[in-house]
Amino acid sequence: MSDTKSDDDKTLSVNVKKTLSLKPAGVTQGTVRQNFSHGRTKQVVVETKKRKFPLPGEKPTPAAPVLVPKPAAPPVVAKPVVVEPPRPRPAPAPERSGVVLNELSRDEMEARRRALAGSQAREAEDRQKAAEEARRRADEEERRKKEREESARRQAEEEARLKREAEARKRAEEDARRRAPAATADAMVPDEDEPVRPRSGGGGAGGRGAPAALPPRRIATPEVARPAKGKTDEERRRGKLTVTAALTDGDGRGRSLSAMRRRQEKFKRGMQNEPREKISREVTLPETITIQDLAQRMSERAVDVVKYFMKQGQMMKPGDLIDADTAELVATDFGHTVKRVAESDIEGAMFKVEDKPENMEPRPPVVTIMGHVDHGKTSLLDAIRHAKVAAGEAGGITQHIGAYQVDKDGHLITFLDTPGHEAFTAMRARGAQATDIAVLVVAADDSVMPQTIESINHAKAAGVPIIVAINKIDKPSANAQKVRTELLRHEVFVESMGGEVLDVEVSATKGTGIDKLLEAIILQAEVLDLKADPDRTAEGVVIEARLDKGRGPVATVLVQTGTLIPGDIIVVGNEWGRVRALIDDQGDSVETAGPSMPVEVLGLQGVPRAGDTFGTTETEAKAREISEYRQRLAREKAVAKHAGQRGSLEQMMSQLQTVGVKEFPLIIKGDVQGSVEAIAIALEKLGTDEVRARIVHSGAGAITESDISLAETSGAAIIGFNVRANPQARQAAEQAGIEIRYYNVIYNLVDDVKQAMSGLLSPERRETFLGNAEILEVFDITKVGKIAGCRVTEGRVERGAGVRLIRDNVVIHEGTLKTLKRFKDEVSEVPVGQECGMAFQNYENIQVGDIIECFRVEMVTRTL
Numbered sequence: 001m002s003d004t005k006s007d008d009d010k011t012l013s014v015n016v017k018k019t020l021s022l023k024p025a026g027v028t029q030g031t032v033r034q035n036f037s038h039g040r041t042k043q044v045v046v047e048t049k050k051r052k053f054p055l056p057g058e059k060p061t062p063a064a065p066v067l068v069p070k071p072a073a074p075p076v077v078a079k080p081v082v083v084e085p086p087r088p089r090p091a092p093a094p095e096r097s098g099v100v101l102n103e104l105s106r107d108e109m110e111a112r113r114r115a116l117a118g119s120q121a122r123e124a125e126d127r128q129k130a131a132e133e134a135r136r137r138a139d140e141e142e143r144r145k146k147e148r149e150e151s152a153r154r155q156a157e158e159e160a161r162l163k164r165e166a167e168a169r170k171r172a173e174e175d176a177r178r179r180a181p182a183a184t185a186d187a188m189v190p191d192e193d194e195p196v197r198p199r200s201g202g203g204g205a206g207g208r209g210a211p212a213a214l215p216p217r218r219i220a221t222p223e224v225a226r227p228a229k230g231k232t233d234e235e236r237r238r239g240k241l242t243v244t245a246a247l248t249d250g251d252g253r254g255r256s257l258s259a260m261r262r263r264q265e266k267f268k269r270g271m272q273n274e275p276r277e278k279i280s281r282e283v284t285l286p287e288t289i290t291i292q293d294l295a296q297r298m299s300e301r302a303v304d305v306v307k308y309f310m311k312q313g314q315m316m317k318p319g320d321l322i323d324a325d326t327a328e329l330v331a332t333d334f335g336h337t338v339k340r341v342a343e344s345d346i347e348g349a350m351f352k353v354e355d356k357p358e359n360m361e362p363r364p365p366v367v368t369i370m371g372h373v374d375h376g377k378t379s380l381l382d383a384i385r386h387a388k389v390a391a392g393e394a395g396g397i398t399q400h401i402g403a404y405q406v407d408k409d410g411h412l413i414t415f416l417d418t419p420g421h422e423a424f425t426a427m428r429a430r431g432a433q434a435t436d437i438a439v440l441v442v443a444a445d446d447s448v449m450p451q452t453i454e455s456i457n458h459a460k461a462a463g464v465p466i467i468v469a470i471n472k473i474d475k476p477s478a479n480a481q482k483v484r485t486e487l488l489r490h491e492v493f494v495e496s497m498g499g500e501v502l503d504v505e506v507s508a509t510k511g512t513g514i515d516k517l518l519e520a521i522i523l524q525a526e527v528l529d530l531k532a533d534p535d536r537t538a539e540g541v542v543i544e545a546r547l548d549k550g551r552g553p554v555a556t557v558l559v560q561t562g563t564l565i566p567g568d569i570i571v572v573g574n575e576w577g578r579v580r581a582l583i584d585d586q587g588d589s590v591e592t593a594g595p596s597m598p599v600e601v602l603g604l605q606g607v608p609r610a611g612d613t614f615g616t617t618e619t620e621a622k623a624r625e626i627s628e629y630r631q632r633l634a635r636e637k638a639v640a641k642h643a644g645q646r647g648s649l650e651q652m653m654s655q656l657q658t659v660g661v662k663e664f665p666l667i668i669k670g671d672v673q674g675s676v677e678a679i680a681i682a683l684e685k686l687g688t689d690e691v692r693a694r695i696v697h698s699g700a701g702a703i704t705e706s707d708i709s710l711a712e713t714s715g716a717a718i719i720g721f722n723v724r725a726n727p728q729a730r731q732a733a734e735q736a737g738i739e740i741r742y743y744n745v746i747y748n749l750v751d752d753v754k755q756a757m758s759g760l761l762s763p764e765r766r767e768t769f770l771g772n773a774e775i776l777e778v779f780d781i782t783k784v785g786k787i788a789g790c791r792v793t794e795g796r797v798e799r800g801a802g803v804r805l806i807r808d809n810v811v812i813h814e815g816t817l818k819t820l821k822r823f824k825d826e827v828s829e830v831p832v833g834q835e836c837g838m839a840f841q842n843y844e845n846i847q848v849g850d851i852i853e854c855f856r857v858e859m860v861t862r863t864l
C-alpha cells in the first residue's frame with residue numbers, strides 16, 4: 001500500500017482525482033492508494049484534521065475528524081499506521097463521496113478516535129519490542145564474546161596439557177626403561193596401569209600434571225571449538241542457518257557450555273586428586289575378610305589388592321576370603337597400620353562377670369543319667385519322678401534331652417535325661433559337660449556293654465564323678481556282682497570293691513533302691529560342695545531348642561550361674577532375644593530361674609543349637625551386635641573352610657580320591673535340634689569309602705518351601721522327623737516330584753536310608769574258579785587260527801566263561817573262549833580228565849605247556 005500526502009497543509013488545491021474543496025485550518029489532506037487483488041488499485045483521499053483534545057473537564061469538540069497524528073514512527077514499524085484509515089473512508093454514504101466535510105458524523109468520529117487509540121497503543125508496544133530486541137542483541141554479543149574468550153583459553157589449556165602429557169609419558173618411558181626387569185607384573189594388567197603411570201611422574205610437572213591421565217584422543221573435543229569457529233557475528237545477525245549453527249545454536253549452545261564447565265570441573269578435580277598424599281589408615285581386621293572388604297577398609301581399589309596378590313603369584317578375586325594374617329601383610333604393604341579384633345573384643349564383658357564370693361550359695365547338683373541302650377535310663381528317671389515318660393515315647397526310645405528337677409527331702413536335684421541310643425553320643429558328651437554327677441545305669445542282667453564303656457569315658461573326660469545304678473535287680477538273671485567286677489576292668493572302682501565310686505542296686509520298674517540312689521546323689525553333691533552366685537546376671541547352656549509353632553523359638557536352658565528373669569536380654573550362641581517368659585519342667589510360668597534350674601526360654605529371635613552357651617547383655621543393641629558378629633563369623637568360617645579345601649594340593653588330592661565316592665544327599669528336618677543332630681550322626685556312621693550320606697541341610701522346624709527348593713537344586717531327599725511339611729511345601733514338593741519321608745523312630749529312618757544307600761553301591765564282582773586245562777598241542781588251522789589241544793586237569797571248563805592263559809605261573813592273557821570243542825563238536829562243558837580243543841577270542845599266542853584257567857564272574861548286589 002502506498003501513501004501519498006500533499007506537502008502543503010493549508011493551500012487550496014485542485015487535483016484531477018481529488019475533489020475541489022476548501023480546507024479548513026488544521027486539516028491536512030492526502031491520498032492513499034488501496035491495493036486490491038489482481039493488481040487493481042484505487043486511490044482515496046484522506047483528510048487529517050489536527051484536533052484539540054479536550055481536557056478532562058472540557059466539552060469535547062464534536063467536529064474534529066482526526067485520522068492520523070502523523071507520528072515519527074521508526075522505520076521498522078511502518079505497517080499498522082495506515083491500515084485503519086482507509087476503512088472509514090469507503091464507509092461514508094455515497095452523497096458525501098469525494099467531499100471531506102468539516103462536520104463528521106458521530107460514528108465517523110468515534111471510529112477515528114478508536115483507530116487513533118489503537119495506533120498509539122501499537123506504537124508503544126512496538127517501541128518496547130524494539131528496545132527488548134536491542135537489549136537481547138547486546139546480550140547475545142556479550143555472550144559470544146565470552147564464548148570466544150573461553151574457547152581461546154581452553155585451547156591454550158589443552159595445548160599446555162598436551163605438552164605436559166608428552167613430557168610425563170616421556171618420563172614414564174624412561175622410568176620403564178630403567179626398571180625394565182621389574183616391570184613384568186605391571187605388564188600383566190596394562191589397561192589398569194595406564195592411568196596410574198602418569199600419577200607417579202606427574203608430581204614434578206609444574207604441580208599440575210593431573211590431566212595427563214586422560215587419553216590423548218579426548219583432547220581436541222570439537223564441541224568446544226565449534227561455536228567460535230564456524231560462525232561470524234555477521235552471519236549470526238543475518239540469521240543465516242548453517243549445520244554448525246543448527247547444532248550449536250539455541251538450546252544446544254547452553255548445553256555445550258555447561259558440558260564444557262563440567263569437563264573443566266572434572267579436570268580441576270583431577271588436578272587436586274592426582275598428586276594427593278597417601279593417607280595411612282588404621283585397618284580393623286577380623287579373623288577372616290574378603291579382598292573387597294579389605295580394600296574398602298584401606299580405601300584402596302580392590303583391583304590393586306588383586307594385583308598385589310598377582311605379583312605374589314596368587315590369582316585371587318575380590319570376593320575371595322583371606323585370613324587375618326594375610327590381610328595384615330597386605331595392609332602393611334599398602335602402608336596402613338592394622339588392628340586385629342578378636343571375638344572377645346566384640347563380645348565385650350558379656351562373659352566376664354565374676355561371681356562374688358560372699359554371694360555364693362549351695363546349688364542343686366545337675367545329674368546326667370548315662371548307660372547302654374535299654375538298660376533302663378528313662379525307666380529310672382520315670383521312677384524318680386513318678387511319671388510315666390517312657391510309655392509315651394515313640395518306639396520306646398528317648399528322642400532328646402529333657403531336663404527335670406526333683407525334690408528329695410528338701411534337696412533339689414536336676415536331672416538331664418540323655419538318650420541311650422549310640423547316635424546320641426555327641427549330645428551325651430555335651431550333657432556331661434553341663435553335668436556335676438553322672439549316674440551310670442548298668443542292667444544287672446546285661447552287665448557292661450559298649451555304650452556303658454563310652455559313657456564311662458565321657459564322664460571321665462569331663463571330670464564328672466560317677467554313681468553306678470545297677471538296674472533291673474528284680475530280674476532273676478540279674479548279677480550285680482558281675483557288673484561290679486566288669487566295671488573294674490574299666491577303672492570304675494565301686495565302694496564294695498574297695499573304691500570310691502558309689503553304687504546302688506535299683507529296680508526302675510519295681511521302684512526299689514530309688515531313695516538310696518537319690519541319697520547317694522545328695523551325698524556326692526555335698527562332697528562336691530557345689531555353689532553358685534544367684535545375685536548376678538545369668539549364664540548357662542542350652543539343653544535343647546526347637547521352633548514351636550505357636551510360641552516361636554523355644555530353648556530349654558540350664559542356668560549355671562546367676563538368675564535369669566523375664567525381660568533379660570540374652571545372647572544364645574548365634575541368636576539373641578529378650579526373655580519373654582520362663583517355663584519350668586512342670587509347664588508352669590516362673591518369675592526367676594536360679595542356678596541349676598532348667599527352664600524353657602521364650603522370646604528368642606532364632607533357634608539356637610543344643611550345647612550353645614548363653615549370657616546376658618545390658619542392651620538389645622549389644623545383643624544384636626554380638627549375635628550378628630557371631631553369625632557373620634560362622635558364615636565366614638564356613639566359607640573360609642570351603643575355600644581352604646580348594647586351595648592346598650594335599651586337600652585337592654584327597655578330593656580327587658573321594659571323587660569316586662557316591663553321595664546320598666539328604667535334608668533333615670526334626671522337631672528338636674537334638675534329634676536332628678542324632679540323626680545326622682547316625683547317618684554319618686552309615687558311610688563307607690564308596691557311599692555316604694551328605695546332609696545338605698538340617699534344622700529344627702517344619703519342612704518349608706525353601707527346603708524343597710534346596711532339595712531340588714541339590715538333588716537331595718527330604719526327611720521329616722516328627723515334623724510335617726507345610727501346605728505350600730507339600731505343593732511345591734509335588735510339583736517338583738520330590739519325595740518327603742516322615743519318621744518318628746530313628747531306627748526306622750536309619751534303616752531306610754541304609755537300604756537306599758545300598759542301592760548306590762556298585763555291585764560286587766565275585767569270581768568263581770571253574771577249572772584248569774593244560775595245553776598239550778597247538779594246531780594252526782587255516783582260516784580258523786590257532787587251536788589248543790588240551791586236557792582238563794582240574795574242575796571243568798565251560799563255554800562262555802572267562803579264561804586266563806598262564807605261562808610259568810604268570811598270567812599272560814585274560815579273555816574269553818572262542819570255541820570249546822570235543823571231537824569236532826561244540827560242547828558247553830568239558831569235565832576233568834577229558835581232552836578238548838580250545839581257542840581264544842582275539843588271541844593266538846599260545847604254547848604247549850601253558851595252563852588255561854577257567855572262571856566265572858558274578859556281579860553281586862551289596863548292602864551296607
Ligand SMILES: Nc1nc2c(ncn2[C@@H]2O[C@H](COP(=O)(O)OP(=O)(O)OP(=O)(O)O)[C@@H](O)[C@H]2O)c(=O)[nH]1
Nearest residue numbers: 374375376377378379397398420421472507508509
Ligand atoms: N525288669 C525290669 N525291667 C526294666 C527295668 N528298668 C527298665 N526295664 C525295661 O527295660 C526296657 C528299657 O527301658 P528304658 O527305660 O526305655 O531304657 P533306656 O535305657 O532309657 O532306653 P533308651 O531310651 O532306648 O536308651 C523297658 O522295657 C523297661 O521296661 C527294671 O528295673 N526291671
